[in-house]
């Protein structure tokens with residue numbers, strides 16, 4: 001949790017998945033979200049936090065949500081449901097994991113009288129959710145990189161209007177992948193990493209995957225688990241959300257299959273069609289949080305495809321970075337295709353999906369959710385199995401696309417109503433790692449002299 005990324009550049013995974021028996025899953029039925037959360041995450045947490053502490057952190061994390069049950073499941077029709085994951089402070093599903101991760105980090109660092117520095121890259125939603133999760137904490141400073149001009153105005157303002165002294169927003173001249181490379185380069189410089197106790201809270205931090213596993217259990221329980229299977233459709237970018245679903249399945253949850261939905265940036269969809277992963281240019285779309293070519297969590301699934309052989313996977317990833325291509329064998333591809341379907345939707349399709357869901361069910365979707373909704377319809381394997389579409393953002397977070405589709409501008413919830421009047425603070429930087437390191441060094445040197453205890 002503290003390290004985020006492993007020192008050798010790899011990703012952390014549990015040595016084995018905790019397995020829930022049918023009876024243990026049945027025992028979660030009807031329990032409140034907080035209780036399901038405690039029981040599903042406890043095996044990963046072990047004795048890092050005692051029971052009372054961990055329950056208190058969960059309660060505090062989800063007290064910031066504006067609905068008591070955290071992730072309401074809304075039926076569209078008998079067998080098609082929306083799982084609303086956008087009721088947290090920044091209106092995207094990232095809050096579900098980050099609100100908890102922020103508290104877990106703060107608690108751990110306080111106990112150790114330590115300070116950590118978060119360096120992260122965001123295509124939009126991670127940034128605000130991470131900032132909101134750690135703002136005003138004395139144990140943490142956060143440097144968040146976003147691609148200048150490539151996040152929506154709501155997304156940008158949700159980051160840059162947080163004026164807490166431990167929050168540092170950086171607009172980079174480049175794409176999201178450039179931002180991610182800059183952040184990675186900071187971590188790969190071990191001197192720099194140790195000097196500032198760098199930590200990552202982007203979706204490669206396993207604690208985020210852990211917290212996301214919960215709502216797959218929560219939704220499936222409401223639809224008949226453990227006796228009946230459920231399918232999930234997940235708007236995907238970095239593959240962190242749908243990977244958490246895969247983890248839930250490994251833990252014993254009966255999931256018939258997952259539908260991976262991408263926008264025009266369809267590297268994942270092409271992989272599942274062909275078994276070959278080939279990076280291409282990032283194209284800006286109406287669903288910017290999915291404007292990603294190289295999905296950082298996909299490596300976790302590839303680990304299974306390479307027979308859980310870390311060495312073989314590391315070699316394959318090195319070759320992928322050098323050549324831009326990675327190919328898996330037919331057997332491995334066949335195995336994952338049993339569990340995953342994948343499809344894409346372009347911008348016109350996205351607007352059409354928002355309009356048609358509104359017309360048909362009276363529900364206004366954000367553009368990311370709309371991609372999931374439309375691709376889900378093309379991949380109903382068995383019509384009697386309920387399909388849950390993960391609603392990953394509130395429509396008011398992407399008002400331009402929604403207005404284009406429906407003719408109406410969605411309104412922000414009351415807690416963000418004055419967002420456009422708030423003052424912004426942001427630094428601009430070229431796509432240059434030396435400039436970034438200098439800025440972090442400077443800020444952290446200033447921090448030493450700030451009249452506050454470094455805890």
Ligand SMILES: *Cc1c(COP(=O)(O)O)cnc(C)c1O
Pocket residue numbers: 092093094125126203235236237238239240241242289290368369392393
């Ligand atoms: C981050 C995000 C996604 C993509 O999730 P991944 O875990 O990166 O696959 C989809 N929709 C929204 C609204 C997001 O913020």
